[in-house]
Amino acid sequence: QVHLVESGGGLVQAGGSLTLSCTASGNIFRINDMGWYRQTPGQRRELVATVTSRGITNYADSVKGRFTISGINANNTIDLQMNSVELQDTAVYHCHLGVTVLNGDQLHEFDTWGQGTQVTVSS
Secondary structure, eight states, X not given: OEEEEEEOOEEEETTOOEEEEEEEEEXXXXXXXXXXXXXXXXXXXXXXXXXXXXXXXXXXXXXXXXXXXXXXXTTSEEXXXXXXXXXXXXXXXXXXXXXXXXXXXXXXXXXXXXXOEEEEEEO
């Protein structure tokens, strides 16, 4: 089994900063990629930022220049540094993990999600 633990959400004023963290644990053979997506009521989950095991990052246009995703560290943790937050950044932020596990002698790749952490930006 693989588990994701998210932390760092909360209330922040517009223009302020917040850091989200996500840690993966469990029967992990290899992490392929990790990232953050967000969702608001009635809307589809959308990309915020991702990073591969090789450190290649990808950002949504709406957060470029404001948010920074870290590399995947030795503790299987990523951070999302959110600066200059805006009202429209309010959402539930979900950590995403692309992982390979070893079951017996078989490698199995799959994606999994964290339960989400609420970020609320106030004016």
